[in-house]
Amino acid sequence: MNTNRYIIIEKEKKTAILYNSKNLKQILNIHSTYNVGDIYLGQVVNILNNLNVAFIKLNKWKQNGFMILKDEYYFNNNLRLGEDIVVQIMKEQVGKKGPTVTRNIILDYENVKIYPYSRDHVVFEKKFNFSEKQCLKTVTTLLKPKKVGIEIKKKGKRINIWQVIKNLRNLEKKSILIEGKIRKINCSPYLISPRQEIIDIILKKKLIEKDTVIITQSKTESLKIKKKLISSQIKKNKIYIEYCNEKLSRNYPCYLEYLIRALLKPSIKLNNGGHIIIEKTEALTSIDVNSGGFNKLKSSRETILWVNLAATKEIINQLKLRNISGIIVIDFIDMINQNDQLSLLEYLDKQLRLTLSGSKIIQISEIGLVEIIKQREERNIYDMFTKQCQACQGLGYKRNGKLSNKLPEYFMELSSIFG
Numbered sequence: 001m002n003t004n005r006y007i008i009i010e011k012e013k014k015t016a017i018l019y020n021s022k023n024l025k026q027i028l029n030i031h032s033t034y035n036v037g038d039i040y041l042g043q044v045v046n047i048l049n050n051l052n053v054a055f056i057k058l059n060k061w062k063q064n065g066f067m068i069l070k071d072e073y074y075f076n077n078n079l080r081l082g083e084d085i086v087v088q089i090m091k092e093q094v095g096k097k098g099p100t101v102t103r104n105i106i107l108d109y110e111n112v113k114i115y116p117y118s119r120d121h122v123v124f125e126k127k128f129n130f131s132e133k134q135c136l137k138t139v140t141t142l143l144k145p146k147k148v149g150i151e152i153k154k155k156g157k158r159i160n161i162w163q164v165i166k167n168l169r170n171l172e173k174k175s176i177l178i179e180g181k182i183r184k185i186n187c188s189p190y191l192i193s194p195r196q197e198i199i200d201i202i203l204k205k206k207l208i209e210k211d212t213v214i215i216t217q218s219k220t221e222s223l224k225i226k227k228k229l230i231s232s233q234i235k236k237n238k239i240y241i242e243y244c245n246e247k248l249s250r251n252y253p254c255y256l257e258y259l260i261r262a263l264l265k266p267s268i269k270l271n272n273g274g275h276i277i278i279e280k281t282e283a284l285t286s287i288d289v290n291s292g293g294f295n296k297l298k299s300s301r302e303t304i305l306w307v308n309l310a311a312t313k314e315i316i317n318q319l320k321l322r323n324i325s326g327i328i329v330i331d332f333i334d335m336i337n338q339n340d341q342l343s344l345l346e347y348l349d350k351q352l353r354l355t356l357s358g359s360k361i362i363q364i365s366e367i368g369l370v371e372i373i374k375q376r377e378e379r380n381i382y383d384m385f386t387k388q389c390q391a392c393q394g395l396g397y398k399r400n401g402k403l404s405n406k407l408p409e410y411f412m413e414l415s416s417i418f419g
């Protein structure tokens with residue numbers, strides 16, 4: 001088999017890993033409760049008008065979703081407490097903050113989006129030429145369901161009108177199905193859209209290319225995936241779906257665990273002896289580049305630049321794998337030579353633009369720290385696979401010595417004096 005793209009799916013952990021040319025490229029994990037695109041019949045449980053937000057109960061036991069009211073201007077009726085409303089998850093939850101929801105529901109497939117509850121509108125992307133627009137106009141006038149918004153985007157060089165028609169019809173069917181379900185439901189909160197599986201996310205992100213091998217744990221699982229691929233109209237040429245033998249299947253979760261743990265570790269070795277340390281806090285991520293083995297003072301200019309360049313490549317790779325976003329501060333090994341500083345910055349800038357979408361250099365501080373910003377796309381690896389450590393309550397360190405949990409009696413007295 002002539003391929004170098006593998007997607008390994010682990011059902012139990014709701015996780016998939018993607019390899020390209022033997023390199024780990026991406027790790028995907030589906031949230032156990034809330035996923036972007038899910039549609040719920042939710043219940044309004046709190047309205048904070050001064051903050052412009054409302055809280056919507058989506059699940060009896062899990063966090064409530066929150067809705068930013070000023071973004072919902074189209075639905076500008078006054079929400080009532082206890083009211084049932086149909087909402088869609090537009091942003092995943094971050095840490096303790098629940099997912100962001102909206103009433104402006106979008107159903108989309110490939111180049112077509114429909115808004116079943118929005119104002120009646122038809123929008124074509126600007127990139128279409130005149131004749132394409134005329135053609136689309138005819139199609140949408142004939143086929144558009146009433147009181148629905150439609151947006152059509154250009155993907156690829158030419159528009160395939162038949163594909164647009166097909167997508168439009170499928171989305172309309174989907175919307176009717178959802179509508180029917182809403183009418184039948186008599187208890188909220190309720191998940192209306194089908195529960196997403198990891199394969200749905202893989203399809204949505206278009207991660208399956210030609211010559212991809214998808215490896216699953218069992219025959220039943222591989223058959224299920226085959227069905228999904230067929231129903232999602234994906235071109236079937238040269239996609240291989242395999243399942244591993246029983247022994248391998250049993251060892252599979254261990255292997256995944258090993259990968260995840262490696263990705264959670266702060267320290268990463270570089271091939272040339274140096275290493276980087278990635279530390280994530282709530283506000284920002286700091287990355288320290290260390291020369292490691294060699295003595296900084298004795299090292300040549302070239303060696304230091306070389307370690308910094310290698311570190312840059314690994315940093316970008318790790319940011320991608322770990323899905324780290326927000327402010328990232330990098331402390332490179334000091335370089336005195338200005339030309340070296342410039343080459344490093346140029347290299348970093350180029351690599352960011354090429355391989356890390358939504359990222360850029362913000363500033364370089366006086367003491368040589370480089371600040372990057374990266375737009376948030378999805379949960380980072382820490383949100384996916386960790387929770388706060390109960391032993392140290394997030395401190396990350398253990399206090400020296402033996403500690404008694406019981407407070408001495410005079411403590412209360414002292415604390416009343418010193419506050």
Ligand SMILES: [Zn+2]
Nearest residue numbers: 389391392396
């Ligand atoms: Zn701890």
